[in-house]
Amino acid sequence: MTHQNLNPMIQSYDPEAFFDELFEGPGKIRANFSEFGDKISQLSEGELSIRQKAADRALIRMGITFQVYEAEEKSEKVFPFDILPRIIGAGDWDFIDRGLRQRIKALNLFVQDVYGPKKIMKDGVVPDWVVYSSSGYMQPCEGLTPPLGIWCHISGSDIVRDGEGNFFVLEDNLRCPSGVSYVLANRQVMKRTFPEVFERMGVRPVSDYPKMLLQTLCAVSPPTDGPPSIAVLTPGIFNSAYFEHAFLAQQIGAELVEGRDLVVSGGYVCMKTTQGLKKVDVIYRRINADYLDPEAFKPDSVLGVAGLIDVFKQGKVAIANMPGSGVADDKVVYAYVPEMIRYYLDEEPLLQNVPTYLCSRDDEKSHVLENLDKLVVKEADGAGGYGMLIGPSSTKKEQELFRDRIMANPRGYIAQPTLSLSRAPVLMPDGHRIEGRHLDLRPFVLYGDEIKVMPGGLTRVAMKKGSLVVNSSQGGGSKDTWVLGGQEEGL
Amino acid sequence: MKNSLLLSRVAESVYWMSRYVERVENTVRLMNVNWHLMLDLPQVRSNEWESLLLVSGDYDLFKESYDEASAKNVMQFMTFDAMNPNSMLACLTAARENARSVRDVVTPEMWEQLNSLYLMVKAYDSDANGFYSNPHEFYQEIQAGILQFYGFVQVNMYREDSRSFFFLGNFLERADKTTRILDVRYFLLLPSVKEVGTALDDLQWAALLRSVSSIEPFIKKYGAIKARSIITYLLLDTQNPRSLHFCIQSADQALREVSETPFGMYHNDAERRSGQLLSELNYLTVEEITRRGLHETLDELQLKMNQLHNAIHDRYFNPDASQEIWK
Known part of the structure; x- marks a missing residue:
């Protein structure tokens, strides 16, 4: 197809010396994304900015906000959203997907080993001091074995690309990684505001994440008569990710609870309801492990439930992610992950460490x-x-x-x-220009009866020119992430 | 045992969200009526603005930061002052915080309506908009916004226990405000009980009625404004949706929806107290009220409402952890 309506914004875009996710050269969209290029080129210049504003309004109306703390003032902010999607080809994704499965498998075996036989330490692959000095190491977890041996049910490793486009894992998040609600909301907004571009692109769906999450949580539940009773444990409305906690609870049909809603009684963890106490089988915790149980961990915690770990030891409740899983997302431990993969799986790591x-x-x-x-x-x-x-x-x-x-x-x-992080075009606030900005990717991996990787993940963009910091607390924004080459997602 | 599950904390938040919204509704009505009354009165006989502070019970707090109970000061204090826990802004903030903590039972429409009402009051520039010389439009807008919120509750809140706790809070708050307004105004307007029964051709009495509810249905039913008709209308009338009797009846009904206990019986202290209070109002007469003294009667009723609130709190919001477990 000839680019006769070529949008001048696209024509004048220059990726400069960086690896650009969308462009292979000045004004030239990558060949494997040409279908997207054709569609976007047909839009007039003003159209893009109109759609961007419509998307912003939709996010404000839906109240998709996070809390920020500045100078003791708390306020709610909308997570900035850029309308141009970040696209990942089927081949690249296949590689990331395999790399993540390999990595989470090894990390999980590592955590199980650390709190159990400690073979990797005895064999001198990971020194003792590295484990014991990790801030995520929790002595009270020694000897625990969670259902199916799974410690890290929900994880999100941050992935970046360098100047040549090679993928690297920047860090692993094995405690309570957040951001998945933005992935789902971004996709919803994208489909509403850009239907004709989205259509027939073969973007792999993300909408079944809640179903997969529910399956994962049910898989580790203690035996029950009916469906397990599941609770999402949040620190409360002042937490920056509160919106996500409420959203996920709603999506999987779980109760959204705070520590004060729970009590240990008769050997079970129970919710206090208007009809009395109701047993909980699985807790998807979104509070730090240290605060989970004042009897086992931090004695002054008011966010958790006294006696929770005792109930866990009796096999009467499951906790996701397991307390103690954070031992593996310390940045010194991170340096040993390639060794872990070789040690436990006898494989060469697919995804490289920085x-x-x-x-x-x-x-x-x-x-x-x-x-x-x-x-x-x-x-x-x-x-x-x-x-x-x-x-x-x-x-x-x-x-x-x-x-x-x-x-x-x-x-x-x-x-x-300092990596020369890859960039992608972002629509500028004036609506007349697109400029390159650095980005990363946080894919989400679920581990229950099997490993499931959500196609894509959260693409975070540094909205400030030249900035390498993509975190939402520091002015970062996000993009919808499209993985191509799948079954079409309905509008 | 019902199948639906409602966390005690969620029940409490819905209850308080509802109370705070109703509190704003009462305050805005009171302020607006008072502002109109001041326009009508030939000269200031007593300080009407000061008496408003007595209704909300915030006179002492007001005196800490303001000198004079002028129209502007009282309007500022009752509308925008975040330091006053009963100001419209403070109540809307509290209502919104409660709604935010229970977003899984509050529908998106309810949330968005409450959110925009809060944002409107918070962002309003009272000096630039000539608010203090004509607050009517802004007050009307708040009132309309609250009624729209109630509309969403009626048409799209799922009919389960959370909805019952919403109405429980709503009617108890309204009952509290109706009795308070009557108590304070009555005391100021009619210090002597002997005048009960004489026709009162007074703007202020009309204003009292307007600040609690509409005056037209009153005139249609009772004709001239007399003290005994006012007492009947505001306390005992079963058809007036803002009367104490109506509110207690509705609250009692909401409680029974939760437990499915039939009328006239009880399974817990909250139901016992609400049934008792309702029964008292069923058989109370104006004669008995005036014999006991209006103020004394209202005092007693308020005490019983507080006890009812405490019983609800103990039974539903802070349940005993030693109960049997529901699996």
Whole structure:
């Protein structure tokens, strides 16, 4: 097809020196996405901005917000959404899918091993100190075996691409990864505002995620007469992901509960209802493991349920994700994941790690300290894009601050080379230009009776020019993620 | 045992969401009526604005941050002042927070309506819009917004226990406000009980009726405004949807929807107290009220409503953890 109506915005787009997800050169959309290119090119310039505004309005009306805390003021914000989808070809996706299955399998075996026989440590593949100093390691979980041996029921590993388009895992989230509700909402909004572009593209559906989540949770439930009684445990409305907790509970038909709604009675975990106490079989917890049970973990927690772990040990309740699973998403432990895959599965890792320098090793520490202006330094247990030093864009003062911190606590820091993260076009607020912005991908993996990978995931975009930080708490936005080559999703 | 499941916390939040919205409805009505009354009165005889503060019980709090009970100060305090827990803004904030915590039982329409009402009051620029010289339109808008919210409750809230707790809260709040307004206004307007029964040709009495409900049905049924008709209309009339009797009857019905206990019987303390109160109102007369004293009667009724609220709280919102488990 000839591009006669070629939208001038597309024509003038320049991917520059970066790997661009959509363009292979200036004004030239990648050949395997040409169908999308044709459709989008036929839209007039103003049309794109009209659709973007319609999408924004839909998100505000639906009240899809998250809480942010600034200077002790709390406020609700809408997660910025960019109307241009991030597209992943069938071949690339197949690779990611296989890589994720391999990775989660190994990580889960690792957690089971750590709290059990500790073979990997005894064989000297992962040193003891790495495990025991991980902030996610929980001593009270020693000796526990969850149903089916599954610790990480819901996980989300962050994936990035470098300047050549190679995929890397940046980090693994094995505690309570969030963002899946945005994936579902983005898709809904996309289909409403862009039906003619979406149609017949063969985008793989994401809408059965709630069904898969429910299956996963039911698979680990203790035996019950009828369907298991499931509760989503939230810290409450002040949590930044509260919307997601309410949304998921509604979608899977579970009760949305807070710690104060639960009580241990007669050997069971029960919800307090107007009709009395009702037994709970599976808890999908969205609070930190430390707070789950003041008797087993943090004694001053008011968010959890006293006695929960005892009930768990009696096999009368299942918890997803298991407390203690966080031991594997520490950034020092991360460096050993390729070794874990070889050790437990006897396979070569498909998805690569970003090369990681551990400041706890003296030679690597000195390398880091000499190259603070080139590397990205991260806290080993940091999250949300906080506590990071991005060398190339940092000031001397910031570098000195991190130098002191690393010297004081080498175990607490790792460093990685600054990746030239891939970009994709984003519609600018004026509606007349598209510009390249860096992005990442958080696919969601479910692990119950089997491993299920949601096609696509949450694509997060740094909305600020040149920025590498995609977190929503720091001005990041999102895009709908299309995985091509599947059965068509109905409108 | 019913099949539907309602968390105690969710029941409580729905109950309070409803009470807060109804509180705003009463306050906005009271403020608007009072503003119109001030236009009609030849000169200020007593400070009507000050008496409003007595109704809501916030006089002392008001005095902490304002000197004079001027129209502007009281309007500001009762409408926008976030430090006043009974201001419209504070009540809408509380109603919305409660709704947000139970978004799985509040329909999207209800949520969006409450959300936009809150945003409207929060963002309103009272100085730029000449609010203090003519608050009527803004007050009307709030009232209309609340009625639309009630419309959504009527037409699209699923008929299950959460809906019953909504109406339970709604009618108990309305009952509380009706008795409060009557108590304070009556005391100010008619200090001497001897005047009960004489015709009162007074704008202020009409304003009292308007601030609780519409005056037209009253005139149609009772004709001239007399103190005893007012007491009957606001406390005992079973057809007036804002009378105490009507409210208690509706609250009692909501309680029985939850437990499926027939009228005239009880299975818990909340039902016993609500049945008792309803029964008292069924057989109460104006004569007995005036013999006991209106203020004394209202005081006693208020006490019973508070006890009813506490019984509901103990039975449904904070249940005993030693109960039998429902599997």
